[in-house]
Amino acid sequence: MKIRLGFISNSSSSSYIIGIGKIVNLAKLIDWADAHNIREISIARADGKDNIPDITGLANIMTTTHLKRIGSSVWQTVGYRGDHAYVIGAVNSEPKVSTKLDPNKDELYLIVEAGNNEGDTEFYDEATEEMNWDIDPEFFQGLGDQYNILKLLMEPGDILEDVEYRYGAERNG
Secondary structure, eight states: OOOOOSOOOSEEEEEEEEEEEEEOOOHHHHHHHHTTOOOEEEEEEOOOOOOOOOOOOTTTEEEEEEOOBBSSSSSSSEEETTEEEEEEEESTTTOEEEEEOOSSSOEEEEEEEEOOOOOOOGGTTTTTTTEEEOOOOOGGGTTTTTTHHHHHHOOOOOOOOEEEEEEEEEEEE
């Protein structure tokens, strides 16, 4: 029989970044993505049209979607209700960010839903024998595009406006 001493959990921990912002300059967003070797970005619109602008060179990195009205019976991580678009993080506390929108206007939004599943070991502090989910932006440096996308959310310049974002780490199950 094996006996494990120390931290044991049936749950797991994840770091995450969620964000949303209205794109005010799509050409600059494309240039920014190219300059930072971003492999994928998600762009959404709320006007119900089936077409997203066809930008040469963007199709290989752009995931497109339409913001759907959030209903009370279906759990969605991205959508809109009334005059706000939302992104909800897929961790236990379900952190949420939003931005004001007019669903009748032809506007594009950058959607960020980045989640990782590092497990508890990454966040367990042996000295205190407790979980420590207090992380800073530099935590994401080794996680592909996530660090650069977080920096864009933090300092959107003239690419985005009405940006809201959250990042952190916590239980995901």
